[in-house]
Amino acid sequence: MNIKRSVFIGHAAHCESEEKAKEFIREISRRFKDATHNCWAYKVNMNGVEKFNFSDAGEPHGSAGRPIFSAIESLNMTNIVVVVTRYFGGIKLGVRGLIDAYNSTARKTLEMGQKGKYCPGKRFSIEIDYSMWNTFIGKFAQGKDFNIVDVEYGTSVRATLTCKSENFKALADFFVERRIPIEELGRVVFVERL
Template sequence: MRLVVRNECIISIDGAVEYSLNVKRSKFLGHAEPVFNVDTARRVIKNISRSHRSATHNCWAYKIGEETGFSDSGEPSGTAGRPILNAIEKMRLNGVVVIVTRYFGGIKLGKRGLIEAYFTTALRTLEKAK
């Protein structure tokens, strides 16, 4: 999807998309949606977090114009929200929010494992949308 805003072309996704990844018994669920303002992004984050209330973590990131935001949602600092934002930036997308929900499977992944799992889930979710 392309949206022209003030003579700039913003490339986003066409609609909501989901992807699932299992890593060492933890289940990672990616959800991405097009959004064009921060209020809508926060509403999507709230709704997805509500529908996965029993999840261990609901980590997220968004990029809307020049504005970005992300949260590790209780995961170690820098292991979830930033990798999700990195996936958005790698795909050169804008006007998008990505939430990655984690259901802990009993095996700790370590910082490197968490970064890889969150980045991979976000990236594959976005690739599925294109």
């Protein structure tokens, strides 16, 4: 977003903890270390306790971090971190102009992002023939029952999938009944696309 020659760039990510939010903030700040400012806000729910924080990162007090946090709040989002990077263009915007610029950049960033419901899940891999893969795809809904992390089409289909913990038994049963080996790869956060 360009406002009076200043460039505002929004970045957002899902995060399950304050530490993950801070890692993302550090990553964006390193990537855009030549920027004038990397202002941020996050809101996470950790074991039923809501935690949030924000920073103006050198902008006038209350002109950046709080407006970014307001965008998160206005969209009723949780477990999210937003960093707005600013390259100063030589024209001062004033506090009101900064508030509007940071808020609208954060809001547009969040509105443009892929939304999802995050649930505890499992990650697993399979190798399956094409006809059985088509049966699987026809029986279960991608994005709801499972997600494809990686798929390789060769003489057979090799896929790494994720699913909600509650769906794992039904998916595993499908493969076990057909004598298809399934390799559990651990726990993950499953994203159900909205």
